[in-house]
Amino acid sequence: TDNQFPTFNWVTSRGAIARRDYTPLNSPANGEWTNAYARIRKCNLVIEKASTIPGISEEQTRQLVGQAKFMRAYWFFHLSNFFGGVPLVDKALDRTSEADIFYPRSTYEQTVQFIQNDLTEAADLLPVTWPGNSYGRATKGAALAMKSELELYAGKWADCVATSNQIFALNKYSLATNYGNMFVPIGESGPEVIFEVQFDGANRGHSAEIFLSPRTDPPSGIAAGWGHVMPTQNLVDEYEFTDGAPGNDPAHANDPYTGRDQRFYASILYNGSDWRGGKVWTYYDPAVNYNSSFFDLNHSHQGTLTGYYFRKYIDESLTPSEANYYNRPINGTNAILYRLGEIFLNYAEAKNELGQFDDDALQKINALRARGGVPALPGGLSQTVLRDRIRRERRVELAFEGKRYWDLIRWRTAEQVLNGTLKAMKITKKPDGSWNYERVNAFGGERKFEAPRDYLFPIPQTAIDRNEKLSGQQNPGW
Template sequence: MRIKNKLKYSLLALIASTTVSIQSCSIDVVPQDRYAEEAVWADPSTIELYVDGLYAEFKNFQFGLFPGLGYDNAMDALADIMKFTSTVPGNGTVNILISSSSQFSPSSVGLNYWSTGYTRIRRVNEFIEGVRTKSLLSDEEKVKYEAEARFIRAYTYFWLAKIHGSVIIQDDINTYNEKDKQRSSEEQVYDFMIQDLKYAAENLPVNALAGRANKGAAYALLSRVALYAGSIAQYDRKQFNSDPLTGITESRAREFYQIAADAAESVRSLNKYELDGNYASIFTNKNTKEAIFRVDFVYPSITHQYDYGYAPPRDNNGMTLVYGVPTAELVDEFEMEDGTKFSWTNPEHAANPYDKREPRFYATILYNGASWKGRTLNTTTSDQIEGFIQYGVEAEPKRTVTGYYAKKLLDPNNTNLLVNRSTQSWIELRYAEVYLNLAEAKAGLGDFAGSASVLSELRAKRGLGMVNYNNQSSAMAAIEHERMVELAFEGHRFWDLRRWRKAHIVLNGRRVTGHKIESTGGSYSYQVVDADNVDRSFNPRLYYLPIPESEVLVNLGLTQIQGW
C-alpha cells in the first residue's frame, strides 16, 4: 500500500490528466502540469473534472477485464464458461494461471490490484477531504459529491475484498501512516463498504448523467456487496484459511442477506428500470432500461476493441484475435425453448443440438450453422478459417477451440472492426442481476416461495416458464444455473464460485470441453473434446490470495495472510 506523504499539488494530478490545457492570467508562476489546490476547490467545473477522473476506476474492469491481465473476459476465462485460445504468455496468461495453483504466490500474486486499488482509495479520500473542508460548495452539493465518492470507494474496496478478504481500511486522509497499518478483518471490511453504500444510496439522486452514480446504482451495488458477505458467512465457516482476520461470522449471514434483499427491493421500488424483453439488444442498445450503471463509449474519441478481440475471423477478412470462446459447459447449460434441460443423451436433442433452444442461447452463442453478418458460420473441422482446431495444436490459433464463438456483447452492425473499433457500452450494474441477487438473498433467508417468484419473473422475460423449489439445495441449483446463463461474459462466474466456496470443486482437477464438429454426407457428428491440455488447478487457499510481497515489506505493521 503506497501511502507516502506527497506534495499537496501531486494529489491533483488526476484532474490534470483529464485536462487538455490550462490558461491563467495571473502573474504568479503556477506549475503548468497541474492545478493549484486553491483553484480546484474554488471552481465547480474543476471539481467536476476531479470526480469524473475518479470514475475511471470502472474502466479497469469493463468487459471482464482485470488490471494486469489486460484482456476482456479474463474473469470468465478463469472459470468454466470461457476458454482462452492461446498457449503463450500474454494472450494465454489466463491459461497459465489456471494450470497450477503454484502460479499464485506473494511474489507473483497473479491477480494483483493492491497498488492500483489503494491509489484510487487515496484519491477518493483526498477528494472527500477537499469537498468537506476546502470547497465553496453548498452543503447539499458537498453531500452529493461525497456520496458519489463513497460509491466509488466501496466499489474499489469490493475488488480488494474479493481477492484478499482482509485488507486495510483507510477512510481519512489525515491519518495515513505508512509504517503501522494492519489489515482489518474481512467482516469489518464488508461492514465498511456497506456503510459507504448506504450513505451513497441515501444521498444520491434518482437520476444522474450516464456513467455517474445515482440512487439505483448505489442500491444495486449494495445488494451485490451484501450478498457476497452473506454467502461468505454461510459457506466459508473458517474451513479454508486459519488467519484470524479472514472469514465472516456465520451467524451474520441472515443479517447480510436481509441487507441485500432490502437493497434489491429498493432498486425495484424506484420504478425506473425494466427487464428488457429483447435479451439480444440489451448489450448494444444504449437506451436499454436494464442498464443501472454503465460505461459509455463514443466514436471516434472513446472506443474499445471488444469486437476485434472476440468476433469470428471472417468479420475482419479472416483475421480477428479470438482471445476466448464459449465452453461446451456453458453451451449445454442453456435450456430448450420449453424450459426443459438440454441433454446429449436425448436423441432428439443430439440430432439437432442448436434447434429449439431458449432465446438467451441465440443471443449469447455463435454455433455451427448460425447466421451472422450475412453468412452462415461453419465451425466444423473442414473450415480452416473459422472452423474448430484442437487447443494446443497452434500457440495462437485465432479461431475456435471449442466449436463456438461468443456472440453476446458483439455489435452485429459493426462491419469494419479496425476502422470503427467498438462503441457498445459496458453495463457494470444490470437490472437482471438485481433480480438474481434478490432471489438468492430470499433463499438465504428461507423464503423459498418468494425466491422462486422473483426468479420466475426474470425467466418469464426470457421466454421461459416458472420454477418452484422449497429447500436451500434446489434453490441454489436453480439460482446458480440462472446466474451462469443470464450473466455469461459479464465477469461474475469466477467470483460466484469463490464466494459459494465451490471453486475447488468445480474447477480443480477438471478440464473444460468443446465440441469437435465434423460433416459427413450432409449430416453432422459431435464429439466432446478437451479444451484444456492439462487439468485445472484450484487449491482452496486461493479463496484468499496473498498480499503482494513488496507491500508487506514497505508497511511494517502489515502481516501477510496466513497460509502464504
C-alpha cells in the same frame, strides 16, 4: 472460469491463474492491490476536500462526496474479493509521515461493514436520476445495487433482501424486452441498466469487439475478428431447451442448437450461426488455413478451441469493413456493471438461503426465464433444488458479465468446478452432409484450484515488506 477461456498463452488467465503457479511476488492480482489503493486515495481526497472547492454549493458537495464514497466502496469491494480483509485506509495519507501511512489489516467482516456504510451514505447522498446527459454517474440505485451484491457475497441474506427491496421501491428499472440488445450500442442505457461504464469509441474505448469476434471465415470473409476468448461446452450445456430439457439432454444430441434458451442465441455463436449476412462455421476440418474460424483441435491455426465464439457484446450491425480492426481498433459499447436482472437473482438467492422463498421471488426468477423463452419453474421446490436452479439461472443470465468467478468463490464450489479440463464440442461433417457432435477436452483447457489456498489471492509480498503491520498477515497457504 468454466464459462470461457482465451486462445493465446500470453493472456494472463490462460497462464498463471489457470495453472495457479504464481507466488506473492508475481501474482497476477498484485496490480489489483496497487491500483485500487491509488484510486482509494483519490476518493479520500475528494471526500475531504469537496467542501473547500470555491463556489461549490451544499447540494453539489453532497453529490460529489456521494460519488466518491460510491467509488471508494467499489475499490474496497474489489480488494475484498481478491484478498479478503484489507487495510481500511479512510483518509488521504501524509506520505511524509511514516507513522501515518501504514494501516493494519482489518478482518473480512470489518471490511464488509466499512463498505456497507460507505454505500449506505452514498445512496443517501446521490440522486435517483441525474439531469441532462450526465450518463455514467453513480446514482442511488447504483449504490444500492452494489450494496445488494456485497451483501450477497458476504452471506448477509437479510440485508441483501432489504437492499434489493429498496431498489424495487425506486420504481425506476424494468426488464429489457430484448436480452441481447442490452450489450450492444442499440440498447445502451436501457430501462434495465442500473450502472454502466461509459465508452464512446473515440476518446475512450476498448477492444472487446475485435478480441471476441470470430476469426475470419474463408468462404465468405464475414467475421474480421481475432476470436481470442471462447465460450466452453460446460457453459453451453447450462442453456436449456424450450421444452424444458437440460442442455445436455441425449434426446437433443443430434440437433443441439435448435430450440434453445434465447439467451444462448444472444450470447454464443455456434456452428452454422447466421452472422453479418453469412454463416460462422466451427466444425473440425484439418484442411482449413490459419485465418479460419473452424474448430482447431490442436491449436495449429488459432481457430476456436471449443467450437464456439462470443456473440454477446459484439455489434452485429457493423459491416465487415466497419468491424475490421484496422478501420476500428477500439469500440464504444458500454460495460454494464449492474442491472435489474442481477438484482432479481440476488433477491431470489437470498430469500432461498433464508428459507423464505415465496411467490414474489419465484415470479422474479420466472420473469427472466420467460424472457429466455424457457418454461417457468414450478412452485413448491425444496430449498436444495431451488439453490441449484437459481445458481444455474444466474450462470446463464449473467454469462460473461464478470460474476461467475466470484460466485464460485463465495459458494465454495471452485475446487470442484475449476479443477480438471474444460470441454469443447468437436463437430465433423458426415458424408451425407449431416453433423456428428462429440464432447471432447478443450486444448489448453486445463484448470487447477487448490482449496482452501486459492479461495484468496496472496497479498503482494511488496506490500507486506513495506508495512510491518501486515507482517504475519499473509493469506493461508501462501
